[in-house]
Structures are given as structure tokens and as C-alpha cells.
Amino acid sequence: MRLPTDEELLAELAEYVAIPSDSRSAPIETMREAAGWLAARLAFANGRVEETDGFPVVRGEWLGAPGAPTVLVYGHYDVQPTGELAEWTTPPFETVVEGDGVDAVVRGRGVTDDKGPVLLVLALARAMLEQDGALPLNLTFLFEGEEEIGSPHLPAYVRAHADELAADLVISADGAMWRPTEPSLSVASKGLVAMDVVVTAADRDLHSGRYGGTVANPVHALATLVASLHGRDGAVAVDGFYDGVDELTPERRAEIDAVDFDEEAYRASVGVPELAGESGYSTLQRLWERPTLEVNGITAGGRYSVIPHRAVAHVTCRLVGTQDPDAVAAAVTEHVRSLRLPGVEVAVHTDEGRVPAYRIDREHPAIRSAAAALEEVYPGQEVLLAVIAGTLPAATLFEDVLGAKTLFFSFATADEQHHAPNEFFRIRRFGEGMRAWRALWTGLAAWEPRGVAAVGVAP
Amino acid sequence: MRLPTDEELLAELAEYVAIPSDSRSAPIETMREAAGWLAARLAFANGRVEETDGFPVVRGEWLGAPGAPTVLVYGHYDVQPTGELAEWTTPPFETVVEGDGVDAVVRGRGVTDDKGPVLLVLALARAMLEQDGALPLNLTFLFEGEEEIGSPHLPAYVRAHADELAADLVISADGAMWRPTEPSLSVASKGLVAMDVVVTAADRDLHSGRYGGTVANPVHALATLVASLHGRDGAVAVDGFYDGVDELTPERRAEIDAVDFDEEAYRASVGVPELAGESGYSTLQRLWERPTLEVNGITAGGRYSVIPHRAVAHVTCRLVGTQDPDAVAAAVTEHVRSLRLPGVEVAVHTDEGRVPAYRIDREHPAIRSAAAALEEVYPGQEVLLAVIAGTLPAATLFEDVLGAKTLFFSFATADEQHHAPNEFFRIRRFGEGMRAWRALWTGLAAWEPRGVAAVGVAP
DSSP, X not given: OOOOOHHHHHHHHHHHHTSOOXXXXXXXXXXXXXXXXXXXXXXXXXXXXXXXXXXXXXXXXEOOOTTSOEEEEEEEOOBXXXXXXXXXXXXXXXXXXXXXXXXXXXESTTIIIIIHHHHHHHHHHHHHHHHXXXXXXXXXXXXXXXXXXXXXXXXXXXXXXXXXXXXXXXXESOSOBSOTTSOEEEEEEOEEEEEEEEEEOSSSOEETTTTTTTSOOHHHHHHHHHHTTBOTXXXXXXXXXXXXXXXXXXXXXXXXXXXXXXXXXXXXXXXXXXXXXXXXXXXXXXXXXXXXXXXXXXXXXXXSSEEOSEEEEEEEEEEOTTOOHHHHHHHHHHHHHHTOOTXXXXXXXXXXXXXXXXXXXXXXXXHHHHHHHHHHHSTTOOOEEEEEOSOOHXXXXXXXXHOOOEEEOOOOBTTSOTTSTTOEEETXXXXXXXXXXXXXXXXXXXXXXXXXXXXXXXX | OOOOOHHHHHHHHHHHHTSOOBTTTOOHHHHHHHHHHHHHHTGGGTOEEEOOSSSOEEEEEEOOOTTSOXXXXXXXXXXXXXXXXXXXXXXXXXXXXXXXXXXXXXXXXXXXXXXXHHHHHHHHHHHHHHHHSSOSSEEEEEEESOGGGTOTXXXXXXXXXXXXXXXXEEEESOSOBSOTTSOEEEEEEOEEEEEEXXXXXXXXXXXXXXXXXXXXXXXXXXXXXXHTTBOTXXXXXXXXXXXXXXXXXXXXXHHHHTSOOOHHHHHHHHTOSSOOOOTTSOHHHHHHHOOEEEEEEEEEEOSSSEEOSXXXXXXXXXXXXXXXXXXXXXXXXXXXXXXXXXXXXXXXXXOSOOBOOEEOOTTSHHHHHHHHHHHHHSTTOOXXXXXXXXXXXXXXXXXXXXXXXXXXXXXOBTXXXXXXXXXXXXXXXXXXXXXXXXXXHHHHTTOOHHXXXXXXXXX
């Protein structure tokens, strides 16, 4: 069949990226505009915008394959904030193509997370319907507008529409291949809980001379708090943080050590003087299997000569195993409070979106079909079973509410500056992704979900 | 004599404040506009704007009192940044009068630091010349535009014009009375050295999931650095920081303890849950006699889910005794470097403006004349000899280059939110200040500086 060309997809992507659907700061009108634009691309499946208590979702379904499995395709139309505009080499909401051939990329906020990876699925489905007249299985579509803020309203929406969204499998167009060098599938992703630690002292900023030495400085107090969150060994030094984290087995260590991973190349790719983290684990063991606590930023005072009256740290914990997001938030809160720093008041505000870690068994038919599809598109390359160290909140939700596992099948790659300035997407992934999704759908068409369940899918 | 009215001075101040002469961010055109406006108020003394390698200075002189001492009047026309506009209750560059009678204040950026206190001196001099036909002593004027950024270009200017600026005494219209409850004079001010501590790791912000646990987080490293700068006793924990700081004598402790100072009222006035600082000293002992190291702010990342690639702390040290600003900067730099935190690079950039602490002997004729002037304006109130815990970089410069001591004789008050949002100035200080400056000039007219020097002014 004739697949849509890169040029056709780039033209669509340019329109889509131009809608600055930053879910942290955009007005609802902008979010509705992005949703409406996406719904129009989904006309073949009765695409439509449905309101939630937050930003709307985009829905659709094509159910013309009776007897075949039903797959829910998930993705999101919101994007991360741009961050410092000065750090962008091109305007964030204009797509710019750079490079040639297999190295060609398109830049812009959201191109890889998640606008490009979603568009290629819709373009493929339209092409298959036009040229084949049908799809090999039933598809329903759910694209949300709050993924980058922790999906606060998705659970209520999915619960309220569970019957309509019923599916044998969810395939997520969000996520990312681990790296550009080989095809990979994810069999796990980390959970997430985020919070603000707020330290206050005086009721206003004070002149650092005229009041210096008489009141506590919230920046010093916050620094003491943040410094206390990790030990010198790089481990998180919060009592109870590791509850639910199993120690790595020798077998799993060996399995990870067997992955072809060039630490020096990785170090160079991120530009750090040396890799760092929790001692006792290799870099890849830490990335795939260990929970983290990162301060994403501090907001406090400025450059001029004051004792600031307020200092705030935003903290994100990435979770593994059976770590409970609420328990982790409570542990961090208790840790911070127990320090009892003089002269300041400390509060912790935990974000609404809380996501436990997620796993899919490597023998699940979805993983087997996806691996076969990737082997078809990337002949001669072994498909790596990797871990997404990022968080995909929807996966846990779909398992809880719909009883369906989620396969991550994004054609983003993890090095494409997700969440950072100069986000990009490899243009070759358009074609690779469409061929792979086509092969996956075709492979899954023969799947009999109840039969598989009967022989026992691992939890 | 008839002094200018509050209404006349408020009208002038409104014009002056409307020029947003923030020396950290304003373009040179704005700074020239402020300088030109001020020079026009100085027409009686051949007021003029003179260029420097930075922002211009305003100069003037009235030398019609042969045989009498010559006094250099110093002040500045630049102001601090506004900080967060949302924290201002009125627009920062519009003067707004609030309250009645002795409680009446005028709000706006620079009203008390240093636009109001300068204007009242010029208005007084004009009134005296108009009504008396002469001034009792010779006056030269020097107003700079870089006080709030550490006066980087003033030293070169003063050295190049030392002959023209020669004076027996400098009187600074910058500074502040310690508090509104009694008249006070400052016999010391703290020095200043400021620096940026910059921690970097990756070459870009990284997704906190997809890279979490593999690279050092500059925010954690900076927090560890900042937390290490003070001990649990509140003292600065930097080797060599206290070099040049004499331990407080029992006599000085007793003298400070004898000052009527209500710790609870002070605590309530700044809104902190409790006062805090270096142990072993009372609040007022710390404020007046102990050096400080304050982090004025941290710039790092933001609220969204990244590992920031850069974290910066701005640090200000206030110095006492004979602490050497260069040595303090070197000590902090060495301290920061010696921590050798893994996975990050650390740099310290010290600001250009570096000022040692300053003292004037309490028996100096300028202090005696000033005390007499204040007793005349505030009958029945004892004049308190206090310390300005802030920094007035020009004083050291004038002593070094002109051989003249500086008397701080500002009618600002230290609680008027200098450097913070909602800066204000007590309107009653216009009249009090003009009467006091008139009495001071009259008192100093009889001074024979060389005679005084011959009997030994303390160093």
C-alpha cells in the first residue's frame, strides 16, 4: 500500500505544533483548539471532542471488524512548557526540518511528545481505510490534554465511560523507544509523585544588610532540606522511601549487564563530566530499576540583595516495584517536617496526579506481536526489552478500570529532548512507525484475548 | 525661614520616581533621564551630568563661603529592581500618599532609597539661597547612578576628579535612621562582597524520568553547597570567613544590651515565627556587629519535570571589622571547590563591587554636630549611635581618595522596605530632614577641620 509521505505528515505536524497546547499555562480555548484540530484528523472514526472537568479529551472509534480484538489507541495532545525561550535554537511552536536522510529531524515543542507519534497512527489508519477498505481489528481512540500535568481528570472520565472504552488491549502512542540504535519495547515504566516544598519566614523580602543575621533565610533552610534528601552514597535518605522496592536479583543484574550499553557514549550524549547516582548499581540498573527523587527546580528570591521571604522546591519522585505514591509523598513530608529548622515554616503540597509503577509481562501477546512487527520493520536487529524510566499514568488507570494492559508503541526516541528546549523527532520514524503499527494491527487481528487469558498472562 | 512644603516636595518626588532608574535593568537612556532631571534641581550649584564608564554622575558645587569648611553631599539616583510586581500594592513608579499626619507615607520605588532623602537636601539649599542669600559653608554635590549595583565605576571617577571633589567632610543623604522611634546616627556600616555560585552538569535540561538516576542534579549539588555554608549554630562555616572580625568585648556587649530594643516587636514587624541567627549573640549584637552570608536567591529549573542543567545561587556577604572582601570571596570560593561534589562542575563569579566595613569615630566633629542638629529637631529625645547593617560603598572610597570621613545623614528609616516591594518614605521626614540639615550645616560652619585633625581624630 502507499503510505502517507513524510512531507504530508510534516505539513500536518506543522499545523498541530502551531497550537501551543501547554497544559501548564495555556488557556482552555487553546487546549480546545488543539483537541478540535486532532478530532478533525480522526473523522474516519467519528472523531469528536468531549469535555471533562479539566481539558477535553478527543474520542473516536472504528468498529468494523466484528470478532476481531478491540484496541484502544491512547495518546495526548498537550505539551510541556517551553522553558527558557532563549535556549531554543528555533521558535518552539514552528516546526523546522534539519538534516538529511536518516538523520533528518523536525524540531518544535511536542513533535515527539506526543504530536508526531500520534499523527502517524491516524495517517496510517486513514490510508488503510482508503486503500484496503477496512482495518484488521476494531480501534477506539482516546487522546487526553492533561498528560503532562499528571492526568488529573482522566481517571474520572475513563471510569464514567468505561463501557464505551472497553478494549482487549491499550496501545499507547505515547512513550518512547529507548535509543535510536535498535528497536525496543518497554516492559515497565516508573511511577510518579510530585510535590512542592515551601519554606517561608518573614512576611516580605528583607534587605540582606539591614536585617541580616536576625531572621532565618528560607533559601538556607530549603537548601538544608534538599541536601538532606540524599545521602553521600546517592541513595534517597528518606525513611520509608524504598518500601516496596525489591533488591535487584543477581539474575536481573546479569540481564541488564548483558545489554549493549556504552556508558561513555551515554555520558557524552548528555554532556556531563561524569555519570552519577546511587552507589552499588550500574548506570543502566539505576535507570531501569531504581526509584529516584529529583528536585526539578527552586524558585527563591533573585539576584538582588534581599533575604527572600519564600523559597520553593519542586520535587518529583519516580517509583518502581510496588512503591505507593501516597506513602512516598507522606514519607517525604514527614522527613521534611522532622528537620524542624529554626525560624521558618515548612509546608509540602503534593500534586494531584499520583501514579504507581507499571509492568507488562514479556510473554504477553501484545509484546510478542509488537516484537514481531518491529523485527519486520527493522530486519536483522534484535528487539530490546527495555524499561521506560518515564511515567505513563494512563497505563495503570486502564488496567484498573478497563482490565486491559497497555503496550507502549511510540516512535519517539528517548533522546529527543522531551520536556526540554529544542525537542525534536526523527523524520524516518514516520515511515517506520506506520509500517510497524500496520504489522502490529495485522498480527493482533488473530489474537483471541479470552483464550490467551485462559492460559495465564502473568500479572 | 520658610521651608518648602511637603506638597512641593511630593510633587517633585512624583516626577523623579516616575523615571524607572533601576540600575540592574534600565537602559542608559533612562539613567541619563534621571540624572538630567536631578541635575536640573541642582541649577543653583551649576548642576550637570557627567559621563563615566558606566551610568553618569550628577555634579554641582556652591563655593560662596570662603574660609568655611567644604562639604561634599553624596547620594544616588538609581533604585533597586521592583521584584515581583504582583507583590506591590501600588504601581512602583507612581508615588501614592497613604495615611495622615505623622503617619503619612509616600510609596514608590526609590522614595526612601534614595530619591526622597536627596530631594529634601536640594530643596533646603535652594530655599536657604533664596531667603538667606548664602549658605553657611561650601557645598559640592556628587550623585551616582550605580549605588544599587555596588558602584563599579565610582572609584575611577572619584580618583580622576579628586581635586575638584576635595572636601573636609562627606555627608551622605543615603543610608537610613535605624528606626522611627528615635533619632539616630550611624557610626559604622557593614562591607559587602557578592558572588554567583554556578553549578552545571548536563548540557541541557533532561527529562527527570528518562534520565533520572544516571546524572547528578545541579540543584541537589547546589543545595549541598548552600547548606554547607552555615553550621547548625548559625555561624558561617567557611574557613577564614571570620578573619578580621574581633570578638565582641564585654563592654560593647553591655553597650548594645543597654539599647532599648524590643525583640518581640521586631519579630512581629518582620512577620517571622521566631528570630534566628548565629548563636552566642543577641539579635542586636548580630545585626550590628556580626558579619553575615546570605543567599539572596536561587535560579534553577522550574516546576516541570526536568533535571535542570544549571543551578545558580547569588550570595551576599556583609562584612565587619577588617574583613577583606577579596579574602572573603576567596574563602567562599575555596570552600565551595573543596566539597568536590560528584558529577557537576562548580564555578564562583565574584561581583566587581567589593566594599570593606566602615567606621567613623563617635567623637568626630561631624557626629557631634549631627547629634546637636538632631537634638534640635527632636527635642527631649536621646540620639542613638547605631550601626547601619547595610553597605554604603562610597564611604570607604571617599576616605581612601579624598581623605574625608563620611557622615550618614539620611532621613530614610530602615523599616521603609528598602530593596523590597512597597518601599515607602515617611512624609514627616521632609520637614525634619530639612531642619536638621540646616542645623548641621550651620553647626559645621564653625568647624576648623585642620584644627580638629591636629587634636587627633580617631582612625
